[in-house]
Amino acid sequence: MTASVSITLKVNGETVSADVPPRMHLADFLRERLALTGTHIGCEHGVCGACSVRLNGEVVRGCLVLAVQADGAEVLTVEGLSDSGEIADLQEAFRNRNALQCGYCTPGMLLTAQELLAQGGVPDRETIREHMSGNYCRCTGYQAIVDAVETTAAARAAARG
Amino acid sequence: MKAAAFDYARPATLDEALGLLRRHGDAAKIVSGGQSLVPALNLRLLSPEILIDIGRIDALRGITVEGGTVRIGALTRHVELMNSAPVAEKLPLVAEAIPHVAHPAIRNRGTIGGNIAHADPASEMPAVLQALDAVIVVRSADGERRIAAEEFFTGIYETALRADEIVTAVEVPAAKAGERFFFHEFARRSGDYAIVGLAVRMTVSGASASNVRLGFFAVGDKATLAEKAAAALSAGPVTAATVAAAQAALADDLTPQDDQQASAATRLHLARVVLGRAVAALLEDPSLAGRTAA
Ligand SMILES: Cc1cc2nc3c(=O)[nH]c(=O)nc-3n(C[C@H](O)[C@H](O)[C@H](O)COP(=O)(O)OP(=O)(O)OC[C@H]3O[C@@H](n4cnc5c(N)ncnc54)[C@H](O)[C@@H]3O)c2cc1C
């Protein structure tokens, strides 16, 4: 049998240590070991984006990073991003625009959209679509999601003055 | 699906990694960004006994310019190529191609070393590196080998890499005066693998082209230079007739495949269309795009 590996990482600001089997991916680690079930799992091969998390400041596929590879890293999930209030306006725009139905894709959409919005500026719809192209939604048809991201970008730009 | 169990090693140095690779041979797999390997593990297409994670070997990082060559460390991530000032300035073809590689979240992890070692026939970089006459630098416990990009890609997911070798860097000649570049791919959705794609480097002087390299990808079992078509374009001033000859020559240069995305005939047709567009764009003469019979 293969040996477990000890890892220590920061998840949503808290230091976590655990022994994990090398084959366990980060999304499973977050869900099963830390009960952070906001990170969803769809395809487990990188196609759908439901598992998106922030790793050392960048959005990645939780299903394509092994938990052992995240040793020493800082991970932020949709729970952390919600609690900090960083995406409160984006979440509200999603609600207002009906940018979610079943909500399965939503955590990944929020993380991915916030990565684009954090670059500043007001991206056009084409740029938004391009940036979100790796995230599947099986319910909304995407228009409402692009609307919500566009609205948030405009509101943030206005607030910046 | 979940991966089968494996052991995990994270060597701190290249020598340590090469030693482990030699010791474990075929039972081991290198992991860099994991963006092609982890899907294969999760789908149980692969079940190595041990994963050797080279992701923290600093010697494999970084982009440096030395003379007329840009050296890209194997662990350079797609996003780093996208944001690199030296790449934008010296390797415009790489800069143009890289946004077509996967999606942002995958570009944040995937590396150039992993991308070329994986050698997906529909992948962009293998064609770009051949068009640019790049050299792939690889190392085993016995020492270094330098392999021309043209020789490196040997088949579907197959390369000239031996089981005990690691890609350490890619060396790419910087753009020279008079050189022009073209990149285009047909894909169903932004970030998807291409159905047909083309990366071109050529030197243009008046109405003539020389130094022509046409790197096709997603047509056939590996990225390929279309040599007969390139020769047709290099024979005197480029006219509608030379473009037609080059497009005809693609039937010899390429061996397109049938799959669920497109038929072989569609692929050959698209290859001809994209070649016409490339020539028209590079010689700044829209009439050269021509018309191709289906
Ligand atoms: C949804 C999705 C879409 C994608 N779309 C595209 C696309 O459009 N175009 C495209 O080109 N790619 C695409 N990719 C693949 C992506 O570019 C990968 O990042 C890349 O192919 C592999 O790089 P990596 O560092 O992640 O390699 P890994 O996954 O770590 O490794 C890949 C393979 O290379 C070997 N390897 C890794 N590093 C080295 C090294 N230094 N020396 C020797 N062997 C090594 C590994 O053992 C493994 O066999 C896509 C991936 C996904 C999941």
Ligand code: FES
């Ligand atoms: S579950 Fe990770 S991309 Fe689909």
Ligand code: FES
């Ligand atoms: S809201 Fe159901 S998948 Fe997007």
